Amino acid sequence: xxxxxxxxxxxxxxxxxxxxxxxxxxxxxxxxxxxxxxxxxxxxxxxxxxxxxxxxxxxxxxxxxxxxxxxxxxxxxxxxxxxxxxxxxxxxxxxxxxxxxxxxxxxxxxxxxxxxxxxxxxxxxxxxxxxxxxxxxxxxxxxxxxxxxxxxxxxxxxxxxxxxxxxxxxxxxxxxxxxxxxxxxxxxxxxxxxxxxxxxxxxxxxxxxxxxxxxxxxxxxxxxxxxxxxxxxxxxxxxxxxxxxxxxxxxxxxxxxxxxxxxxxxxxxxxxxxxxxxxxxxxxxxxxxxxxxxxxxxxxxxxxxxxxxxxxxxxxxxxxxxxxxxxxxxxxxxxxxxxxxxxxxxxxxxxxxxxxxxxxxxxxxxxxxxxxxxxxxxxxxxxxxxxxxxxxxxxxxxxxxxxxxxxxxxxxxxxxxxxxxxxxxxxxxxxxxxxxxxxxxxxxxxxxxxxxxxxxxxxxxxxxxxxxxxxxxxxxxxxxxxxxxxxxxxxxx
Ligand SMILES: *Cc1c(COP(=O)(O)O)cnc(C)c1O
Numbered sequence: 001x002x003x004x005x006x007x008x009x010x011x012x013x014x015x016x017x018x019x020x021x022x023x024x025x026x027x028x029x030x031x032x033x034x035x036x037x038x039x040x041x042x043x044x045x046x047x048x049x050x051x052x053x054x055x056x057x058x059x060x061x062x063x064x065x066x067x068x069x070x071x072x073x074x075x076x077x078x079x080x081x082x083x084x085x086x087x088x089x090x091x092x093x094x095x096x097x098x099x100x101x102x103x104x105x106x107x108x109x110x111x112x113x114x115x116x117x118x119x120x121x122x123x124x125x126x127x128x129x130x131x132x133x134x135x136x137x138x139x140x141x142x143x144x145x146x147x148x149x150x151x152x153x154x155x156x157x158x159x160x161x162x163x164x165x166x167x168x169x170x171x172x173x174x175x176x177x178x179x180x181x182x183x184x185x186x187x188x189x190x191x192x193x194x195x196x197x198x199x200x201x202x203x204x205x206x207x208x209x210x211x212x213x214x215x216x217x218x219x220x221x222x223x224x225x226x227x228x229x230x231x232x233x234x235x236x237x238x239x240x241x242x243x244x245x246x247x248x249x250x251x252x253x254x255x256x257x258x259x260x261x262x263x264x265x266x267x268x269x270x271x272x273x274x275x276x277x278x279x280x281x282x283x284x285x286x287x288x289x290x291x292x293x294x295x296x297x298x299x300x301x302x303x304x305x306x307x308x309x310x311x312x313x314x315x316x317x318x319x320x321x322x323x324x325x326x327x328x329x330x331x332x333x334x335x336x337x338x339x340x341x342x343x344x345x346x347x348x349x350x351x352x353x354x355x356x357x358x359x360x361x362x363x364x365x366x367x368x369x370x371x372x373x374x375x376x377x378x379x380x381x382x383x384x385x386x387x388x389x390x391x392x393x394x395x396x397x398x399x400x401x402x403x404x405x406x407x408x409x410x411x412x413x414x415x416x417x418x419x420x421x422x423x424x425x426x427x428x429x430x431x432x433x434x435x436x437x438x439x440x441x442x443x444x445x446x447x448x449x450x451x452x453x454x455x456x457x458x459x460x461x462x463x464x465x466x467x468x469x470x471x472x473x474x475x476x477x478x479x480x481x482x483x484x485x486x487x488x489x490x491x492x493x
Contacts, residue, residue, distance in 0.1 A: 152181030224266025
């Protein structure tokens with residue numbers, strides 16, 4: 001079983017990393033995991049002298065053991081050598097008494113680029129000439145854009161993106177409709193993110209769809225349920241630690257806290273993987289918006305999504321079913337796949353599940369969780385800009401609020417806040433927070449924010465208005481299957 005991936009819901013499954021990336025998702029509806037993850041350690045003694053790419057190599061090599069060294073090196077080169085606007089890829093900035101890890105320097109200005117520049121590189125080395133893959137992706141805004149960009153015109157791969165109507169920002173929508181790959185498709189659905197994600201998961205297991213698209217076309221995922229997207233996210237936790245060492249902010253081995261704005265639980269799970277692999281992390285601080293299902297879970301040990309879905313100023317975190325939470329439950333139950341299967345089935349049928357007290361206690365050893373209201377998002381954006389001259393996007397502001405809440409516990413460890421998107425992706429919220437009268441157009445709002453803050457506008461966002469947009473598409477949830485079928489037919493007639 002060493003170094004084979006298994007399913008969170010069936011420990012008889014044992015497949016290679018390549019197969020796990022190709023499939024995305026296990027047939028039993030579980031997610032792929034490495035059972036022996038905590039035995040795989042990364043040596044941090046010489047982190048300081050390593051580039052981002054070298055750290056990425058160390059991590060990918062051990063977690064994707066059936067890829068050759070050449071394949072991994074070429075994938076890292078292909079993913080990062082010229083697509084980020086900062087040589088450090090994920091630069092760490094010191095702001096007052098804490099640090100911000102900027103994850104938004106990729107081609108679509110959100111952290112999703114880190115994983116989604118890599119996933120197509122890996123996928124390309126997994127499929128052979130006869131195989132075709134249609135990637136299905138549910139997005140709360142940023143994954144869709146980053147996936148469309150990452151998979152654009154990749155051979156033998158098509159992509160279909162579903163996003164919630166009125167559930168993404170104007171900039172995110174514009175980014176998605178200016179991608180124009182011959183293999184890219186994007187549509188709004190009449191529903192929220194959870195509807196999109198749940199129905200995409202159903203399509204993976206839909207036999208009639210599989211028959212309709214033919215034997216040589218398979219379906220896969222670009223969401224963080226795919227290990228090929230999740231694993232590259234472990235890298236920046238180690239790289240952040242390296243930057244702290246380089247700046248003399250910590251001594252090697254000293255523990256730090258990371259605060260992570262959380263939706264589908266992919267980002268913060270990558271942090272937990274980094275901890276299991278030996279990175280000195282004290283607490284991982286989970287920051288939710290008002291869709292605070294996980295925060296309630298921390299209080300009661302009950303995960304209950306029977307509540308209203310709230311549209312917030314941090315729309316990429318408007319999620320109530322955090323898929324990757326299942327992976328945490330797998331590790332926290334010591335790989336008890338039968339247990340995970342039973343509680344996940346409860347969640348699917350009743351919208352509610354409860355864990356054993358010892359599992360909750362063990363989760364609380366590693367994590368803290370709290371949430372932030374829309375009012376506080378605006379307040380914190382304003383405060384941090386006024387006090388420290390740093391401009392945060394609304395998701396990062398959620399993290400900031402919760403990080404400060406946690407600090408009241410008197411924990412003295414150094415804090416790193418993950419910044420998950422550029423503030424220019426969420427200009428309405430940011431304008432309001434700064435007290436700017438919203439411009440008459442998005443372009444004007446962007447210029448107003450820039451004039452007030454001097455915070456750099458990412459080139460890809462500045463260039464959005466020079467591009468022609470596709471006409472927006474909108475479908476009912478029940479037509480998602482037909483949509484995928486048509487996309488496959490169009491692409492591989
Ligand atoms: C996707 C996203 C998140 C949530 O990340 P998860 O990995 O889904 O928890 C937070 N902020 C932004 C800007 C995002 O795009």
